[in-house]
Amino acid sequence: MNIDQLHQAFSRRELSPVTVLETLLDEIEADKQDINAFVLIDREVALEQARASEQRFANGTPIGPLDGIPVSVKDMIAVRGWPNRRGSRATEHDPVPAKDAPSVAALRAAGAVIFGKTTSTEFGWTIMSSNPHTGVTRNPVNPLHSAGGSSSGAAAHVAKGWGPLALGSDAGGSVRIPAALCGVVGFKPTYGAIPSPPLSAFADFAHQGVITRTVADAQVAFASLSKGHYSDPCSLFQRSFESRPGKYLKIGWCDRIDADDVIDASVDQRFQEVREKLSEQGYWLERVNLKTEGFAHSIWAVWVARIFESFQSWPDEKRQLLDSALLRVYDEGAAIDTASVSAGRTALRDFHNRLNAVFGEVDILLTPTTSAPAPQLPDASACTPTELNWFAGNSFAFPFNMSHQPGISMPVGTSPEGLPIGLQIVGRKYADQQVLSFSAEIEPILNLFT
Numbered sequence: 001m002n003i004d005q006l007h008q009a010f011s012r013r014e015l016s017p018v019t020v021l022e023t024l025l026d027e028i029e030a031d032k033q034d035i036n037a038f039v040l041i042d043r044e045v046a047l048e049q050a051r052a053s054e055q056r057f058a059n060g061t062p063i064g065p066l067d068g069i070p071v072s073v074k075d076m077i078a079v080r081g082w083p084n085r086r087g088s089r090a091t092e093h094d095p096v097p098a099k100d101a102p103s104v105a106a107l108r109a110a111g112a113v114i115f116g117k118t119t120s121t122e123f124g125w126t127i128m129s130s131n132p133h134t135g136v137t138r139n140p141v142n143p144l145h146s147a148g149g150s151s152s153g154a155a156a157h158v159a160k161g162w163g164p165l166a167l168g169s170d171a172g173g174s175v176r177i178p179a180a181l182c183g184v185v186g187f188k189p190t191y192g193a194i195p196s197p198p199l200s201a202f203a204d205f206a207h208q209g210v211i212t213r214t215v216a217d218a219q220v221a222f223a224s225l226s227k228g229h230y231s232d233p234c235s236l237f238q239r240s241f242e243s244r245p246g247k248y249l250k251i252g253w254c255d256r257i258d259a260d261d262v263i264d265a266s267v268d269q270r271f272q273e274v275r276e277k278l279s280e281q282g283y284w285l286e287r288v289n290l291k292t293e294g295f296a297h298s299i300w301a302v303w304v305a306r307i308f309e310s311f312q313s314w315p316d317e318k319r320q321l322l323d324s325a326l327l328r329v330y331d332e333g334a335a336i337d338t339a340s341v342s343a344g345r346t347a348l349r350d351f352h353n354r355l356n357a358v359f360g361e362v363d364i365l366l367t368p369t370t371s372a373p374a375p376q377l378p379d380a381s382a383c384t385p386t387e388l389n390w391f392a393g394n395s396f397a398f399p400f401n402m403s404h405q406p407g408i409s410m411p412v413g414t415s416p417e418g419l420p421i422g423l424q425i426v427g428r429k430y431a432d433q434q435v436l437s438f439s440a441e442i443e444p445i446l447n448l449f450t
Contacts, residue, residue, distance in 0.1 A: 003164050003217045007065050010057045017050040017057070017068030021113055024070055028162050033143045035160055037153035038116045039075045039134050040082055046070070046115035053111055065220050067111030070163040074151050075117040076124055077101045077169060077208070087122040087131030087150075090314075090321035102195040102229040103167060103208050110224040118153030118166060122323050125307060126150065127177050127390050129377075132323040136377060139182055141420055145374040148178030154211045155182040165221050166211040171202045172303070173369075173397025175209035176409040180369035180422025183411045183450075185439075186211045187218040189432045191404030192234030194225045201309040205401040215440040218408070222436065240430050243437035244363075251278070252288040252362035258295040258395035264372035266415035270449065271368050274412055274423055277445055288358050288365070290399075292351055296391040299398055301336060301344030303391070308333025329388055348402055355403055359428050364438055367396045369409040369422030396424055406432045408439050413449030 001009070009015035025043055053068035062068070073079050076086050078097035085091045100108065107114060122131045129152040130136040137152035139145040140160040147156040151168030155178035158166050168175045170188040179186025188209040196208045210221045228236040255263065255271055279285055307329045311319050322330070358365065371393050391398060400407045406429075409422040423446065427435035 001164070002214050003065060003069055003220050006069060006164070007062075007067070010053075010068050011062065013057070017053040017113060018047065020068070021046055021050040021070055021115060024163055025115065028157070033140060034138060035140050035143065035156050036135060036137050037118055037157040037160070037162070038072070039085060039087075039119050039153070041116035042082065045081075046113055049113040053113060056111065063109075063111035064224070066107065066224050069112050069165060070115050071107055071112040072116050072118045072154060072157060072163065072166045073104055073114060074154050074166070074168045075120050076150070077104060077167060079104050079114065079117065082117060085133050086124070087120040087133050088322065089132050090318050102197065102231060103225055106225050106227055107167065112165075115163075118151070118157060118168075120152060121150040122326050123310065124150035124169060124171060124174055125326055125329065127173060127394060129178070138377070139374050141183055142374070142418065145376050145419060146181065148181035148374060150174040151178050151211065155179050155184060155186065158182070158211050158213060159184045164212060164217050167225075168209055168211055169196070169206060170209045170401065171206040172391070172401055173394060175207075175211060176369050176397050176407060176422070176424060177394065179211050180409045180411070181374040181420060183414070183420030184211055184213050185215055185218055185411070186409040187222065187406075187436070188400070188408070189222060189226065189406045190430050192232060192237065193222075193239070193406070193432055195227070195229035195232035195235040197229070197231040201306045207401065215408070215410070215436060215443050219436050219440065222432065226432070237430070239432075241433050243434040246438045246441045247282050247284070249284070249363040249438065250361065251283055251285045251364045251366060252358060253285055253366040254288050254290045255368065256291040257367070257399060258392070259291050259293045260296065261371050261393065261395050263368065264415070267368050267370070267372060267421055270412055270421045271423070274446065274449070275366070277448070278442065281445060285366075286362070288362065290351075290354065290358065294347065295351065296389060296395055298344040298347035299391045299395075300389040301340050302348060304329055304333035304336055305341045306333070308336075325388060332388075351399065352403055355399060359405075363428065363431075363434065365426040367424045367426070369396060369424040370394055371396070373415045373417070373419035373421060400426050403429065405429050406435045408435055410439055410443065410446050411450055412446050
């Protein structure tokens with residue numbers, strides 16, 4: 001059931017937040033596919049929240065549409081009283097957060113039932129779906145394949161049907177990519193639209209976002225989460241609620257960003273079919289050129305420098321507890337020279353200027369979310385140093401972290417092997433409502449492919 005259906009059932013007393021939560025937790029516990037989506041589930045604390053919600057509905061005083069709705073939080077985001085392990089063995093002795101992140105506090109204020117923390121790749125560094133703390137998170141569509149990352153557990157449990165909403169984070173595609181690989185909706189709003197303190201080495205890329213099964217659920221969640229907070233000055237902007245019907249929009253599309261990216265035939269074909277279907281329905285589409293030589297290499301130069309920055313102040317004995325793949329990236333960041341980082345930053349800045357010019361002409365941009373469907377496991381544990389640069393095969397998501405623009409991944413059916421394919425829809429900065437309303441408008445069309 002989606003959020004509105006649950007809310008209506010709670011209001012009519014046909015269902016209870018307590019029974020819904022208990023059923024959900026029992027299904028997770030009985031997982032036969034070894035999805036491994038959660039690092040922590042707190043049944044007693046969640047039941048306490050659900051009972052409070054049940055009483056509000058009994059009194060006729062529900063807080064709003066999220067009241068009683070079970071919600072998970074990615075294990076990169078602080079929840080008071082719960083460890084924040086970030087997918088790492090190195091954080092075992094870190095202090096337990098004494099207060100919620102602003103996004104978690106907003107969910108509590110809306111009456112949501114926060115029941116557990118979902119798996120993440122270690123410190124969110126990659127889009128694979130394993131970490132040294134909890135192991136592999138599997139794709140519920142096909143458990144032999146990756147769930148994507150870094151919001152691995154969030155996408156996996158929503159796709160599995162274990163609740164309608166997950167809170168994730170996205171510094172390079174970490175909400176949109178796993179959503180695409182698991183066949184659900186992943187929305188990364190404008191930078192700062194959901195407050196995201198504290199600052200990190202990736203602060204100027206990092207967003208928080210939501211994973212749901214429908215655009216309507218993403219809209220409901222975003223309405224509660226998108227509130228300014230003093231701890232994140234970038235969140236203190238006036239929200240825009242303007243949107244226009246899709247047939248009054250100029251819609252651009254591109255099927256390449258990194259010139260060397262190899263697009264899987266099933267993704268390429270489905271992206272073409274989606275464009276043709278939208279054109280048949282009267283939408284205005286025009287190709288734009290964002291193809292860039294060496295784009296993934298430029299991103300990687302900046303990325304490894306940020307990884308080095310993230311851990312260089314740690315004591316060596318703690319740093320050695322990081323996974324060997326992440327340590328290789330750290331070493332690469334330690335060895336990279338200033339000229340290479342500067343060249344990478346210059347190339348990204350030049351690309352950003354091109355992107356700004358494109359959005360001077362179009363309102364919406366369509367791309368594939370990923371270059372290929374979910375890869376087969378094993379994943380990060382099998383990486384060799386030449387394979388660590390995951391941007392080389394996934395260049396569609398990161399540009400819009402860099403540009404701070406809203407983007408959403410929508411499911412558009414599956415490959416011949418039955419693996420989900422995602423469509424990315426990007427809007428101008430601050431045009432979150434336009435992205436959401438356009439996505440909701442074309443959702444019935446996209447559902448024809450599922």
